[in-house]
């Protein structure tokens with residue numbers, strides 16, 4: 001029951017994310033292994049001999065109604081919801097990507113829904129590596145390369161912005177291939193790898209890459225106290241030694257005087 005609610009919520013969530021393209025078809029992106037529910041896009045009322053079909057890639061029948069049937073290839077993973085004629089697809093795999101049509105067949109055929117379904121895997125986390133760090137007039141310049149599954153991008157970054165200097169670049173929205181972007185936010189260089197259904201990132205803190213001038217001074221200050229305490233220690237040793245020498249010579253002097261007087 002809980003799972004059903006989950007998938008229903010997911011379906012609703014995804015349907016709100018649907019992006020309409022110029023044509024009659026609607027693109028739907030789904031994470032591999034998830035469920036989706038495709039609704040009819042016009043008001044459907046079945047009359048007399050009317051039968052509704054959901055079809056895949058124009059030729060494969062998925063489900064039909066009335067006489068509620070799920071066709072062989074889709075048994076156990078597709079279902080027509082009788083109340084609103086929507087199609088529930090479960091545990092989607094990459095092979096399920098393609099065109100889904102709902103057709104009402106009677107005296108003639110009427111198309112009542114068209115979706116382009118794209119099933120995508122979760123993106124792999126990218127790896128951000130530092131190529132070089134340089135400082136020009138106190139401004140830090142970090143060159144990084146970010147590698148995703150199949151692509152890489154090289155960017156040159158300072159503390160506020162990154163600009164791409166190498167690697168592939170693509171238009172974001174039109175691509176179904178995972179996209180890499182490198183930018184600076186919250187004091188970190190961030191590489192984000194994303195597709196329409198998931199994202200992952202790798203980050204590096206800028207302060208750890210390029211310590212500021214004041215940071216270096218602090219490092220020096222931090223190092224000097226031990227040196228200071230060392231000399232204090234030395235001073236003590238010298239003072240004690242000098243004291244000891246004075247005392248010994250005093251004792252010797254007294255001893256010699258004593259001998260001189262009474263010897």
Ligand SMILES: *[C@@H]1O[C@H](CO)[C@@H](O)[C@H](O)[C@H]1NC(C)=O
Pocket residue numbers: 057095097098099
């Ligand atoms: C369905 O059609 C899409 C786009 O035309 C194609 O990429 C995909 O391979 C087809 N799927 C099957 C199982 O035929």
Ligand SMILES: *[C@@H]1O[C@H](CO)[C@@H](O)[C@H](O)[C@H]1NC(C)=O
Pocket residue numbers: 136137
């Ligand atoms: C660094 O600063 C000096 C003087 O402030 C200036 O002449 C020089 O052009 C600067 N160099 C760069 C690379 O900005």
Ligand SMILES: *[C@@H]1O[C@H](CO)[C@@H](O)[C@H](O)[C@H]1NC(C)=O
Pocket residue numbers: 132134136141142143156
């Ligand atoms: C930063 O360093 C890279 C590599 O050393 C260099 O190609 C780039 O021009 C530098 N950027 C700036 C703003 O100095």
Ligand SMILES: *[C@@H]1O[C@H](CO)[C@@H](O)[C@H](O)[C@H]1NC(C)=O
Pocket residue numbers: 149150
């Ligand atoms: C890498 O990209 C090429 C072409 O862009 C594609 O054919 C290939 O399947 C991709 N490999 C992976 C692992 O995504």
Ligand SMILES: *[C@@H]1O[C@H](CO)[C@@H](O)[C@H](O)[C@H]1NC(C)=O
Pocket residue numbers: 139158159160161163
């Ligand atoms: C970072 O680099 C950009 C462009 O290279 C430049 O406009 C900006 O002033 C730089 N910011 C800092 C803090 O150096």
Ligand SMILES: *[C@@H]1O[C@H](CO)[C@@H](O)[C@H](O)[C@H]1NC(C)=O
Pocket residue numbers: 190192200201202
């Ligand atoms: C980076 O990924 C983590 C975990 O995957 C996420 O919590 C965080 O919001 C992401 N950061 C950015 C800037 O996308």
